[in-house]
Amino acid sequence: MEKTAPKKSLVNVLGAVYVHSKTGDGGDLYLTRFAEQYQEHFQIENWHEKHWFDKHKVRLKGTSSVYRVQTKEVEGKSLDLVVKTCRVGEDVPIDTHTLQEFCDAEFNSPWEEFSLVFEMRDGLYGPKNMKVKTQRPMAIYMPPERMQLWQSGRSRAKINRIRAKHPGIDLDILKEYKLIYEWIRGKNLTELFEHIDINHEELVHHLKTLTHKAIIDMDKKGFLVADMKPEHIVLSEDDSERIAKVGQEHKIDPVKEQVELIYRLIDEGQYSVIDYELLLRTKEHEEDVKSTRRHSYLDDQRDRFKPTPLPPHLSYAEILGVPYIYGHAESTGGHLWVVGRNARLFDYFLPERWRKTPSLKLSETKEVFYTITKDNIRLVWKASRVGEMPAGGDEGNEENSKIIKYGINSPFEEFAVSHKLNRLGIPSVYIRAIYMTGVPKIEASSDRRKYDSHKDILDPEGNPILQESHNYITIRGYYNGPDHLVARQAEALYMPLDLSKAPYKGIVDEAQCQRLLEKTKQRLADAGYDGSLLKANDLLLAVDEDGNFMKDDNGGPVVILCNFEFIWKVGGPVFACECAGEAN
Known part of the structure; x- marks a missing residue:
């Protein structure tokens, strides 16, 4: 029977x-542009079939699981590959000096590592006449199995921290990732000096000096490796043979000439850097990238409802009147809906951009966190409570009785409410994205009504958007002013302030706080929404650095809604989409 070719798709x-x-x-295989012409070589049976891999693999020196392996011949050609297991989530085994200098060093995710390697290869930052040579990144392979914690070698404490910070997505890192690079024929600095007759003191001096030169070169191009070693610097096979040949010649001082040749080759940039799991941008380069991406992000958010060209791996979707760009979060197996029609915004909300950045919990009772992403974007993310019921089940309590009657809104309903209220002139925080985790959640839902009511709302692949077996996280903007104004500013216009805390800051008094709360509830009622369960901490004021609040047309404080779990459309979920001309 003829073998069916696997279905292929482009992802970015x-x-x-x-x-x-x-x-x-x-499993899943992701081939880069360097591997596309060798697709048959990367079929599992041609390199990772157990008997073949075990017979042909050669373990390379180092602390990680790295092997050199040759593929089977395809059309008379085989490839030499380096296959390494990604160590994201593990503790970094670096020496004390390095630990002091890079105390926050963490292993890159496979997607971050490849992205940084491609960026370093392109060499757009720093002197234009310099290039940092690297191995060619070929592919990322994700085996179908999920590891147990004890198998992964990953830190339980680190996983517990991720669990505390990111409910429902901690087990994503128990996936195994194989990063595949092209093997560079040649020798690293340590191997070269093994055959040069010098004493230990001289050896240490030369290795340190040459490594420092490579570090300086990388720094000029905006990159560093937190654990840079002589073993990470490789000279080509031809140059390695030249060095060995000089040592065999009958000269007065062949050792001196060998060493001088190595120095000359390093000075000329005739070397490659390998091992990128701790590759970072320098502080200056990182700030430059963050600034550029943040300004691009602000412009794109301002224009998020203007359609952009759609790459093949993304789709348009409209759910309850809200337009989204839909796609997969490849690193976790999750799904992502980004508000708007601007496909350039999608990458900003991939979980690897915000899930590991330091966060501040904003609520004592809910999983709500503030973070600054790797792109220098301020976001607030919250674990959705859809499917939960009030603890205790006291139906006589007004709050409980309404939740029991209507149910906690799904993330898509929350976003539809926020989107519509902004259209109606009732200020609400800007909704940004919804993330469905890639692994099943542990706890069962006690209220299935939302899953039933959403069962016929499908994603572009034909699956229900709301799945009881997964957790959902909503991501919103950290409110610092209207998007169209923020896009023009280098700094934030305002800072958000919880209305319940405003009296303690002297911004408003207690009586005014209550009036603002009741006024907001009445505005919602007039618009056909039940917001009777809102509390002062569900509302924000926007305050500038001098303590002045953002004012409405009447000179009073602008009150911004920031919680939509318990705002229900009276008479049913009617969410008309009128977003084509929306500016904010």
Whole structure:
């Protein structure tokens, strides 16, 4: 029977484009542009079949699981590959000096690592006449199995921290990732000096000096490796043979000439840097990238409802009147809906851009966190409570009785409410994205009504958007002013202030706080919404650096809604889409 070719699709993750396909063993394979012409070589049976891999693999020196392996011949050609297991989530085993200098060093995710390597290869930052040579990143392979914690070698404390910070997505990192690079024929600095007759003191001096030169070169191009070693610097096979040949010649001082040749080659940039799991941008380069991406982000958010060209791996979707760009979060197996029609916004909300950044919990009772993403974007994310019922089940309590009657809004309903209220002139925080985690949630839902009511609302792939077996996280903007004004500013216009805290700050008094709360509830009622369960901490004021609040047309404080779990449309979920001309 003729073998069916696997279905392929293009995906773009953090600026790198991959050809994605399912493998014969049920895993996932992502090929870069360097591997596209060798697609047959990367079929699992041609390099990772157990008997072949075990027979042909050669373990390379180092602390990680890295192997050199040759593929089977395809049309008379085989490839030499380096296959390494990604160590994201593990503790970084670096020496004390390095630990002091890079105390926050963490292993890159596979997508971050490849993205940084491509960026370093492109060499757009720093002197134009310099290039940092690297291995060619070929592919990322995700086996179908999920590891147990004890198998992963990953830190339980680190996973517990991720669990505390990111409910429902902690087990994503128990996936195994294989990063595949092209093997560079040649020798690293340590291997070169093994055959040069010098004493230990001289050896240490030369290795340190040459490594420092490579570090300086990388710094000029805006990059560094937190654990840079002589083993990470490789000279080509031809140059390695030249060095060895000089040592065999009958000269007065062949050792001196060998060493001088190595220095000359390093000075000329005739070397490659390998091992990128701790590759970082320098502080200056990182700030430059963040500034550029933040300004691009603000412009794109201002124009988020203006359609842009749609890459093949993304789709348009409209759910309850809200337009989205829909796609997969390849690093976790999750799904992502980004508000608007601007496809350029999608990458900003991939979980690897915000899930590991330091966060501040904003609520004592809810999983709500503030963070600054890797792109220097201020966001607030919250674990959705859809499917939950009030603790205790006291139906006599007004709050409980309404929740029991209507149910906690789904993330898509929350976004539809916020979107519509802004259209009606009732200020609400800007909704940005909805993330569905890639792994099943542990706890069962006690209220299935929302899942039933959403069962016929499908994503572009034909699956229900709301799945009881997964957790959902909503992402909103950290309110600092209207988007169209913020896009023009270098700094934030305002800072959000919880209305319940405003009296303690002297912004408003207690009586005014209550009046603002009741006025907001009445405005919602007039618009056909039940917001009777709102509390003062569900509302925000926007305050400038001098303590002055953003004013409405009547000179009073603008009150911004920031919680939509318990705002229900009276008479049913009617969410008309009128977003084509929306500016904010």
